[in-house]
Amino acid sequence: MKNAYIKRILESKIKEYASSFSVVSLTGPRQSGKTTLLKHLFGRDYSYASLDDLGTRDMAVNDPKMFLETWKPPLIIDEAQYSPGLFSQIKIKVDDKPRQKGMYLITGSQQFLLMKNFTETLAGRIGILSLPPLSLDELSAFTGLSDTLDLFEQACLKGSFPQLHIEKTARVYGWYEGYLQTYIERDVKTLYNIGNLLSFSSFVKILASRCGQVLNMSALSSDIGVAVSTIKSWISILEASGIIYLLYPYHANIRTRLAKSPKAYFMDTGLVCHLNNITTKKQLFASPLLGFLFENYCIMEVVKNCKNRGERERIFFFRTSKGVEVDLVVEGRAGYALIEIKSGMRIDSSITDSIKAAMRLNKNFAKARGYVLTFGKETLAAGETIEFISPRNLLSRLRQSS
Template sequence: MISRALTNTLQRLTTSFPVITVTGPRQSGKTTLVRSLFADKPYVTLEDPSERLFAEDDPKGFLARFSEGAIFDEAQHWPDLFSYLQGMVDEDRQAGRFILTGSQQFGLLAGVSQSLAGRAGVTRLLPLSSSEIPNLSSHRLNAVLLTGGYPALHAQMINPQDWFASYIATYVERDVRQLINVQDLTTFQRFLRLCAGRTGSLLNLNALAGEAGITNKVAQAWMSVLQSSDLVYLLPPYHKNFGKRLVKTPKLYFVDTGLACWLLGIRTEEVLALHPLRGALFETWVIGEALKARYNAGEAADLYFWRDNNGVEADLVYEKDGKLQPIEIKSGATVTSDYIKAGQKAAKFAGDEALTPWLVHGGEDNYQRSGVDVIGWRMFAGRVFK
């Protein structure tokens, strides 16, 4: 089993909360992780029709089997579970008693917030961060971008192209049908591919809707589904006003670069190396690494970007010790003077509030130059927020 960085956070939360929830995209390793960490607990998946029928017909009888606690996988499939667990944990608040997983945030987190507020510790497990990938030192950057982080692709001898095709067909489309009434899956697939083509770009739902041939309302609903399923992430602009006219639109990123590459028709490292979106895909990878580091630590994302109407921008910004950490992202392996200038410019918007800017690049070099911390992609994979 691949060691997961979320382990420490889960173990910490089980000392404080009677219910622990783990959300995240399908096939991110949620079930494997919780069954390994809590091997002493009974396991039941509520995707099993027989278990769900038992629960719906005789909820008290169903839960009587698990008075000492259990793992309930895909808990959102039985919405009444949250109300029943509220009564059980109010009677006995034993820490770490119940573990809930779910791949649809709408259902799982809605149930938790309504019935288990203050009783549940909430975590999110995304695909593998690069620091979790076995033998990362032997991987080339293009291979990392092309394969992505879904655990099955690193634990089994399986062709990524075959796996992603199956993933879209068996998981994404099924979840879409469960959450919203999509009549034409071909149109949804086109929308998904159009989103992949815009990873790293400002979100323009009107343009997406027009190219996909759907209404703005439908595009908004579909984008919400992709967010709920942890397939895409919308990076918000930094919220403080430094007296400048700011871009207020979020940026769209895929959570997994491997999935984005597959949707874009990129099948080999050679094609990726020359692809016009390689820079955007590298930026997507950096944002994903930062997002995973936050979630694995049990923290909110609290990640932003900055851009004003005069072209001053920082690809990634987060607050640290009352100041701002600006990060500029460049996919090239060779650090040029223009890269350094971009790193310096990324810090200018915050003035004295900015920490030493980072320049994360697609090469291996790590050093400080002209007031900029130059960080190669491999070091960044292990350094995020440390």
């Protein structure tokens, strides 16, 4: 199975961008399948250079002009964040042949570092996409699983990174330990020069134990024994690496929205389980974290749904000072969707109370659709505007209304 390939939803969008832009960037967390995807689509016609290779990186960093003379387009450049000086030279090459599309396909697992270089040197010349780990639709197509519980269990206990599913003999615990070690050594230590790696590792584990909760920087600072400014920096690093996703509270005023504390979720629910030592089905469904894990899973599937279509996520959580809270608010062209997430199969009209309250309290939600995500298979109406629904059916609804 090592040579197997998992078909990715983003394939058609990448092809479209490669025929429209001189440069295409594909970001995403390490091991999400960026290199495999580009090689699968373009490997026959493109050369390939990885800056994970120290010799190749040395040339790209110290003599980027010589690097691009050696590696001629069309070219895939892997982990390009290691050589910021490369981008100005790419700009020169691209400007010399403005009508040639798809000259350079660039990957990177540090999206903020790449974005900084893109905006400074390649604005208007580059198309930017992000490849998340496997979505439930991709995982379902590859494994044949279709039941919500089965797909959730698979995402928790085996994760959503392609290699864990392609290599049937892969040991999940050992793979995640290696993943974390590689991430900390290659990215955190090399790119950000963090001195206390032990404290950083402890921070990641504590954050995983509080998955889906509003970030309390002061509490994290006190628990780990580092400054609040350090916690903020570490949060930014994890977000830049595609390890975590920050979900901000809904507010009509964007400035107010960004000033409020976000919730932190992990892009891969399997990593959260690994960091919390959840390795069996029995542990998973008996865990006090089960509700947060299902919430993490569902919200990240909505995020993946957006990224796989090349769209910006317009999602939030809703909370009032009086305690009314809705897990997820999705803003689409057809209006808002208010979503509650419950790890069970119980159908109870009281579960919809928070959605109804939000509809009454916020005029923007007056005509919203309401959904309650559960482990159930059937879609059941709970009034004219609210439904109990599975994650997979919800994603289909969101695609239709976007």
